[in-house]
Amino acid sequence: MIDHIYPRIKHVDSEIIVNVSGASPEDYAEVCRRIADRTSINAVEINISCPNVKQGGMAFGTTTEGAAAVTRAVREAFPGVVIVKLSPNVTDITEIARAVEAEGADAVSLINTLMGMAVDVERRRPCLSTVTGGLSGPAVRPVAVRMVWQTAKAVKIPVIGLGGIMNGRDALEFILAGASAIEIGTANFIDPQATIKVIDYIDDYCRRHGVDNINDLIGVI
Numbered sequence: 001m002i003d004h005i006y007p008r009i010k011h012v013d014s015e016i017i018v019n020v021s022g023a024s025p026e027d028y029a030e031v032c033r034r035i036a037d038r039t040s041i042n043a044v045e046i047n048i049s050c051p052n053v054k055q056g057g058m059a060f061g062t063t064t065e066g067a068a069a070v071t072r073a074v075r076e077a078f079p080g081v082v083i084v085k086l087s088p089n090v091t092d093i094t095e096i097a098r099a100v101e102a103e104g105a106d107a108v109s110l111i112n113t114l115m116g117m118a119v120d121v122e123r124r125r126p127c128l129s130t131v132t133g134g135l136s137g138p139a140v141r142p143v144a145v146r147m148v149w150q151t152a153k154a155v156k157i158p159v160i161g162l163g164g165i166m167n168g169r170d171a172l173e174f175i176l177a178g179a180s181a182i183e184i185g186t187a188n189f190i191d192p193q194a195t196i197k198v199i200d201y202i203d204d205y206c207r208r209h210g211v212d213n214i215n216d217l218i219g220v221i
Contacts, residue, residue, distance in 0.1 A: 006038055010039075011040075016043075017083070018043075018045070019047055020046055020047060025060075025073035028070050028074050028077075029074055029076065032078035036080070041080070044078055045083040048066070048070050048084060048085065049061035049085050061086060061112070062089060064099035067084065067096050067100050068100065070084075082107075083109050083160065084109070086100075086111065086151070088111040088140075088144070088163075093147050094154035097155045098155060101156070105157060106158075107159070108151060109161075110144065110148060110151060110159070110161070111148075111162065113140070114140050115132055117131065117132045117133070138170075140163045141163055141164030143163070144163025144174070148174055149221070152179070153178065153219075159178055159180060161182045161183070164186070166190075167194075167198065168197065168199075168205065171198045175202075176218075179218070182198075184198065
């Protein structure tokens, strides 16, 4: 990314957020340390919650100790904004959120994918080489909205909501539940204009309801 992608995007008039994963806290810190002197990168999203890898990743996002250790290492290595991406595959996501907040996270993003599995019945074996993997898309949205709502009430740092957002109405669910911002993933593969349509919908919603500042909608439920 540093050698080939960054030189091509560093002049883009936008905020660049780099998603970082690793197999140990030291891995995360080293990647962030290398990114830190790239002036166009002002934020990192620390992925401690991905079930699609064989080692690392989700292991750090399922315990307060692991999440705290990675956040602490990254906070020491990276001076910019640190967003920690949380796993839904836990008993109490608010405990993890509070742990990374205590270690200096500037925001949390949630949720990452839910752990799932698919079986090829003809071949009688798992469809994925890793056996289990991440379930994303519209099916996870109600779980994501619930966890955003819980987390927004548990921490003082901003919460970024994601998980199955396909349109503007979906995005507003997250905002009303407490998200200060949202991320869109799957929908982009279906419609490259998805994010623009979400913005247009929210603008129209605010006009129809007499809302002058979208911040007035954050966490109203």
